[in-house]
Amino acid sequence: MALFLQRLVDGLSSGSVYALIALGLVIIYRGTGHLNFAQGEMALFSAYVVYQMGEWGLPIGFALMIGLAVGFVIGAVAEVGLVRPVSKKSPFAVFIVTIGLFQLLNWLAGAIWGDQVLPNSGVGSEQQQYPSLFPDAPEDFVKVFGAAIRYQSIGVFGLTMVITGLLFLLFNKTKFGLAMRAVASNTESAKLVGIRVNTVLMVSWGLAAAIGTIGGVVFAGINNSVSLGLMFTVFIYGSAAATLGGFDSPGGAVIAGLMIGVIEGMAAGYIGFIGQEMKLAVAFIVILVVLMVKPSGLFGTAKVERV
Amino acid sequence: MKSLFTIKDGSAAHWALRLLAAAIVVAIMLWIPTKGSNGLVTSATEALTLMSAAMALNLILGYTGQISIGHSAFYGTGAYVTAILVSKYEWSPWLTFPVAFVIAFVVGVLVSFPASRIKGVYLALVTLALALVFPNLLRWPKLESLTGGGPGLPNSDSALDTTGFDIGRREGQMRNFEIFGWDPFGDLRGQGAIPFYYWIAAGIAIIVYIVIRGVVKSRAGRSLIAVRDNETAAAVMGVNLVATKAFAFGISAGLCALPGSVTAIRLGSMSPDVATLTILGSLTFLIVMVIGGAGSLWGPVIGAALYVIVTDRTGNWADEEAIPGLLRPFFGWSKIPPGTGIFAVTLIALMFVAPRGLVGVWKQYSPRIVRVVPRPAGLAAATKPVLAAVDTNTTPEGESE
Amino acid sequence: MSLLSVSQLRAGYGPINVLHDLALTVEAGEIVVMLGANGAGKTTTMRAISGMLGRSGDVVFEGTNISKATPDAIVRAGVAQVPQGRGTFPELNVEDNLRAGAYVRKDGEIDADIDRWFDVFPRLQERRAQRAGSLSGGEQQMLAVARALMSRPKLLLCDEPSLGLAPLITQELFAVIERLNRETGLSVLLVEQNANLAMQIAHRVYLIETGRIVATGSADELSADDSIRKAYLGF
Numbered sequence: 001m002a003l004f005l006q007r008l009v010d011g012l013s014s015g016s017v018y019a020l021i022a023l024g025l026v027i028i029y030r031g032t033g034h035l036n037f038a039q040g041e042m043a044l045f046s047a048y049v050v051y052q053m054g055e056w057g058l059p060i061g062f063a064l065m066i067g068l069a070v071g072f073v074i075g076a077v078a079e080v081g082l083v084r085p086v087s088k089k090s091p092f093a094v095f096i097v098t099i100g101l102f103q104l105l106n107w108l109a110g111a112i113w114g115d116q117v118l119p120n121s122g123v124g125s126e127q128q129q130y131p132s133l134f135p136d137a138p139e140d141f142v143k144v145f146g147a148a149i150r151y152q153s154i155g156v157f158g159l160t161m162v163i164t165g166l167l168f169l170l171f172n173k174t175k176f177g178l179a180m181r182a183v184a185s186n187t188e189s190a191k192l193v194g195i196r197v198n199t200v201l202m203v204s205w206g207l208a209a210a211i212g213t214i215g216g217v218v219f220a221g222i223n224n225s226v227s228l229g230l231m232f233t234v235f236i237y238g239s240a241a242a243t244l245g246g247f248d249s250p251g252g253a254v255i256a257g258l259m260i261g262v263i264e265g266m267a268a269g270y271i272g273f274i275g276q277e278m279k280l281a282v283a284f285i286v287i288l289v290v291l292m293v294k295p296s297g298l299f300g301t302a303k304v305e306r307v
Numbered sequence: 308m309k310s311l312f313t314i315k316d317g318s319a320a321h322w323a324l325r326l327l328a329a330a331i332v333v334a335i336m337l338w339i340p341t342k343g344s345n346g347l348v349t350s351a352t353e354a355l356t357l358m359s360a361a362m363a364l365n366l367i368l369g370y371t372g373q374i375s376i377g378h379s380a381f382y383g384t385g386a387y388v389t390a391i392l393v394s395k396y397e398w399s400p401w402l403t404f405p406v407a408f409v410i411a412f413v414v415g416v417l418v419s420f421p422a423s424r425i426k427g428v429y430l431a432l433v434t435l436a437l438a439l440v441f442p443n444l445l446r447w448p449k450l451e452s453l454t455g456g457g458p459g460l461p462n463s464d465s466a467l468d469t470t471g472f473d474i475g476r477r478e479g480q481m482r483n484f485e486i487f488g489w490d491p492f493g494d495l496r497g498q499g500a501i502p503f504y505y506w507i508a509a510g511i512a513i514i515v516y517i518v519i520r521g522v523v524k525s526r527a528g529r530s531l532i533a534v535r536d537n538e539t540a541a542a543v544m545g546v547n548l549v550a551t552k553a554f555a556f557g558i559s560a561g562l563c564a565l566p567g568s569v570t571a572i573r574l575g576s577m578s579p580d581v582a583t584l585t586i587l588g589s590l591t592f593l594i595v596m597v598i599g600g601a602g603s604l605w606g607p608v609i610g611a612a613l614y615v616i617v618t619d620r621t622g623n624w625a626d627e628e629a630i631p632g633l634l635r636p637f638f639g640w641s642k643i644p645p646g647t648g649i650f651a652v653t654l655i656a657l658m659f660v661a662p663r664g665l666v667g668v669w670k671q672y673s674p675r676i677v678r679v680v681p682r683p684a685g686l687a688a689a690t691k692p693v694l695a696a697v698d699t700n701t702t703p704e705g706e707s708e
Numbered sequence: 709m710s711l712l713s714v715s716q717l718r719a720g721y722g723p724i725n726v727l728h729d730l731a732l733t734v735e736a737g738e739i740v741v742m743l744g745a746n747g748a749g750k751t752t753t754m755r756a757i758s759g760m761l762g763r764s765g766d767v768v769f770e771g772t773n774i775s776k777a778t779p780d781a782i783v784r785a786g787v788a789q790v791p792q793g794r795g796t797f798p799e800l801n802v803e804d805n806l807r808a809g810a811y812v813r814k815d816g817e818i819d820a821d822i823d824r825w826f827d828v829f830p831r832l833q834e835r836r837a838q839r840a841g842s843l844s845g846g847e848q849q850m851l852a853v854a855r856a857l858m859s860r861p862k863l864l865l866c867d868e869p870s871l872g873l874a875p876l877i878t879q880e881l882f883a884v885i886e887r888l889n890r891e892t893g894l895s896v897l898l899v900e901q902n903a904n905l906a907m908q909i910a911h912r913v914y915l916i917e918t919g920r921i922v923a924t925g926s927a928d929e930l931s932a933d934d935s936i937r938k939a940y941l942g943f
Binding site for chain 1: 372374376421427428429431432433435436437439440443444447586590593594597640641642643645647648650651652654655657658659662
Binding site: 175178179181182184185186188189190191192193194195196301 | 758760778779780783784788789791795796797798799800804807808809811812855856859
């Protein structure tokens with residue numbers, strides 16, 4: 001029982017990270033119809049920024065604020081400067097641009113901070129560990145039915161739920177949220193009712209990047225370190241979640257992310273055959289199966305393709 | 308548009324031009340191993356394997372329009388097939404090439420079946436996942452007896468020692484290159500092996516080029532282009548979508564495995580840590596292909612050459628001293644070599660100014676110098692897409708313009 | 709001064725120029741109808757006025773030149789369009805569609821207006837929580853009109869509202885438009901292929917052919933002219 005609970009909570013914790021990445025992907029896809037390949041690396045870069053703020057002695061709260069701002073700006077600038085001008089040309093060009101952005105952000109992080117795992121006293125890091133949002137010492141856990149549930153796991157899950165709730169409010173109870181939904185539904189008509197579509201798109205990307213940043217920071221906190229390859233697999237898991245949930249359903253993305261986290265944790269733990277190395281294959285298979293059976297995902301709306 | 312020279316397709320002048328171009332290429336290819344330094348030959352070998360992989364990717368990305376960032380897995384399949392067969396079963400390396408091709412072909416066809424139902428970006432995700440899973444698959448303890456495993460963690464050292472085989476570097480193994488007892492290359496021990504690897508890589512590159520050219524210019528090739536341009540219309544015109552895509556993907560995968568085998572032979576060892584077997588490899592193929600020019604036969608060639616040149620020159624630029632003075636302010640601050648960053652920026656910039664890559668730019672401006680005028684229609688097989696004739700102006704339903 | 713004054717309007721799609729020095733006016737309180745065949749340039753004109761595509765020439769609304777304005781500024785100025793093909797937000801429910809229509813407004817009477825339009829179009833009220841995409845063609849058209857009116861425009865542009873609708877529904881719709889014009893002084897520019905119904909509510913009519921105005925006059929005048937009637941109006 002204790003083991004089961006342990007695995008469940010761990011699964012929800014990592015699932016929360018996947019959910020956050022998936023949320024970012026879905027917000028962008030709904031607004032612009034593009035898949036943002038650079039989603040993970042935008043989060044990565046901001047996570048490095050938060051590390052740097054920690055190096056300079058800022059408490060994690062402020063560091064996170066700055067990280068969020070940086071993330072938002074990266075997303076907004078990417079949309080205005082790179083994606084929008086190119087989207088007139090072809091979807092292929094947009095795809096290549098996001099791939100290029102993926103590479104660029106990853107390289108830039110390495111160029112600024114180097115390619116070793118950080119923090120690293122060998123290169124002069126002040127911090128022992130990557131700054132964590134939640135109490136992270138070995139003794140910070142609560143015992144439930146014999147399982148040691150870390151505060152961090154609870155915190156990560158709780159934070160994700162709060163963010164999901166806030167987004168729900170944004171989309172459904174605010175004027176700007178209505179504008180975002182309108183643009184996602186019919187961009188031309190959105191213009192005709194006086195919505196500034198360009199602004200909505202830019203903010204959508206910024207918002208998505210900011211949410212991704214939280215995911216990156218949280219994940220680095222769980223890992224206690226940040227490195228250049230941190231977000232590769234998380235991006236895949238997030239994409240699997242977005243696919244499973246349906247690329248146009250934010251709620252679906254969150255649920256799917258949690259599901260994948262739990263399934264992956266359970267499968268790896270209980271089905272010894274799979275083991276740690278092949279957990280990623282689980283995500284791969286999920287994406288493949290969903291795309292073959294119900295391409296619009298569990299909660300997405302099927303689109304009829306006009307010839 | 309004025310041209311300096313105008314020549315007719317198929318005329319003597321045209322043939323002379325083509326022969327000249329071919330002669331130049333052959334001359335370069337001969338010069339490198341005979342007169343070039345060992346470093347240059349090794350770089351050229353890397354460029355040739357990269358070219359082959361990029362050309363293979365081009366078949367589905369440039370011509371069929373299917374996105375794949377998973378070709379590192381096919382490359383790795385080739386590398387490991389060769390590594391396993393030679394080190395565990397003592398096969399002759401020559402025989403591993405066709406086996407690698409076939410296995411990768413089959414995998415490619417299998418992957419493409421779900422792929423034929425999913426579009427663009429979804430396919431990109433699936434292939435990305437494939438690229439990420441592949442190194443993990445190699446490290447899987449369940450397969451360790453076959454693949455030599457690796458401890459399963461990216462930053463452990465032991466992987467390099469345990470995956471072991473040696474080709475061509477030790478005396479006892481030389482006999483594996485014999486063809487029915489005849490050793491075509493003489494003594495290849497030590498430094499002598501370097502030009503040898505170059506020729507293997509060149510041979511593979513030429514084979515890949517010929518196969519792709521054959522496919523593209525054939526009827527099957529035109530089906531591919533039709534699928535890229537408008538799937539639904541192609542299906543209506545009788546193109547078997549699933550078979551076409553599966554065929555293309557299979558060939559592309561199989562061809563991509565060959566340079567992997569070459570690399571296995573060249574390195575003399577293989578491990579999941581080799582960068583080209585990871586997602587970084589896939590991205591490199593993609594970058595090379597797009598910069599050179601997607602959808603053109605020579606694009607990957609130019610792109611690969613450029614990539615290797617730049618990467619080699621800037622490889623040690625993490626150390627500020629190594630950078631030429633003028634460029635120091637631009638790159639000196641960086642903790643890692645700037646190569647990847649340069650290419651990332653180039654990739655993005657290209658989408659703005661030259662989406663068809665360097666070859667696209669060449670095709671745009673070279674007609675100003677020499678223009679080839681096609682022969683009158685009525686002769687056999689144009690290579691234009693099947694759909695040119697179908698491209699009528701239909702107004703969308705309901706619009707009154 | 710005319711409410712809307714268009715002159716020397718050129719617009720098109722890329723290299724193709726559809727409108728050639730088009731000129732028309734709409735006076736305050738008028739219903740103006742523009743008739744023309746498929747491909748004549750009616751939708752291009754509407755889109756040009758609303759700023760949805762590149763255009764050159766003069767478009768003056770209430771004395772302000774809007775020929776270089778962005779679509780949202782034009783809506784704020786008081787011009788709202790019911791686009792061809794309805795253009796509803798299919799994933800949003802009926803009420804949200806209406807709310808979106810009021811996007812540019814900052815006053816507190818939006819809810820009251822929503823109720824008012826539900827009175828005018830009772831069928832929409834029945835379906836207020838339903839996704840707009842699941843409504844019938846006629847209902848979507850009413851929704852599109854109500855949505856455009858939510859911004860309290862001074863000029864309503866309607867692009868082929870009868871397209872794809874049963875004649876009875878079209879009559880109902882035109883009756884609503886005519887009533888609004890009569891009771892509130894709403895000015896309307898309506899483009900149509902279907903001459904019959906549109907002419908019945910028009911104060912003035914323009915005939916457009918290949919991007920140019922070829923005739924203009926009151927509905928009676930144009931019906932009286934035999935050659936015009938036969939060539940353009942089909943009866």
